Amino acid sequence: MAIQIKGLGKHFPQDGKQTDVLVDINLTVNDGDFVSLLGPSGCGKSTLLNIIAGLEKSSKGEVLVDHQLVTGPKSDRVMVFQEAALFPWLSVMDNVMFGLKMKGVPARQAQELAQETLKMVHLSRFTKAYPHELSGGMRQRVAIARALVMDPKYLLMDEPFGALDEQTKLLLHSELQDIWQKTKKTIIFVTHSIHEAVQLSNRVMLMGTRPGRIIKEFLIPYSQPRSKSDPNLTYIEGQIFDDLKEEIEKVMQEEVDHDYHVTSNRLPWSADRDLGSNI
Incomplete structure (x- = not known):
């Protein structure tokens, strides 16, 4: 096993009280897994990823990477964020070479590695x-x-395609699938999208909110590349939505502050938008 998360919890002080963001997270990620953390806004997906990366500390429990306790960032775990955060004054090549140069890799070798990776x-x-x-x-x-x-x-990805248009997302999904197959990296991927999680992952961890916790795991036992119209994947998406529906309602009721529920046909509905339904 590559990553073990045991009894992990995280809380923040808020209005003089302790607010639990994550509670009792237990998760094992094996070498070569592509695990998606899926759930509604506020369920602590990014916080959990940051703790695995060593960018934040947990309030309780522990994270072990290759049997070593995570106490901070390390080069075996690299993050990709929603915003690319490139250095605007550097070229594409120099941006990719930057980390290698900081690591002391000779310029010629760094350029060759960067060229090979950009080709990928x-x-x-x-x-x-x-x-x-x-x-x-x-x-x-x-x-x-x-x-x-x-x-x-370990490649840790925090909604890396969240700000992109649908066509670009589909292209990058295909490329990420190809990269995963070629490199055999262990990937933990944060997303709000059920479709994205099912298309990319071999395991989907469904998280609930208030406070954040893992409520169910879905295995996706189909080979890559996957077709977005595959009925087997569509069926799994429906199963995930059914389990996620209650968590979505919980978040929406807090945000809009009135009666809100998701109908059985899986379309959001709120009480003040029901004009004429009984005519």
């Missing part, structure tokens, strides 16, 4: 371009290349 994300022709000259999807590919070039064992 189909950006070989854009090595001299600057971030402002790239589309959002291309910038995110650079961010993924910058993470991969460090050859981490």
Whole structure:
């Protein structure tokens, strides 16, 4: 086993009280897994990922990576965030080489590694371009290349495609599937999208909210690449939605502060938008 999370909890002080963000998280991630953390806003997905990365400390419990207690960031775990966060004054090549240079890798070797990794994300022709000259999807590919070039064992991805349009997402889904197959990296992927989680992962951890906890695991036993119209995947998406529905209602009732529920046909409904339904 690669990552073990045991009895993990996280709380923050709020209005003089202790607010639990995560409670009793127990999870084992095996070598080569692609695990998606899926759940509504506020369930602590990103907080959990940050704790695994060593960017935040838990209030309770522990995270073990290869049997070693996580006490802070380490080069075996690299994060990819929703925003690419590239250095605007550096070219694509220099952005990807940056971490290698900080690590003391000789310039020639760093350039060769960066070139090879950019080829993997189909950006070989854009090595001299600057971030402002790239589309959002291309910038995110650079961010993924910058993470991969460090050859981490664990790739931690926090909604990396959340800000992209649907067509770009589909393209990057395909590319990430291909990268996972080629590199055999262990990936933990945070998303709000049921479809995205089912398309990409071999395991989906469904999280509930208030406070955040893992409520169910779904195994996706189908080979890559996957078709978005595969009825087997559509069926699993429906199962996940049925279990997630109560958590969605809980969040929406808090946010809109009135009677709110999700109908059996899986379309959101709220009481003040029911005009004329009985006519």
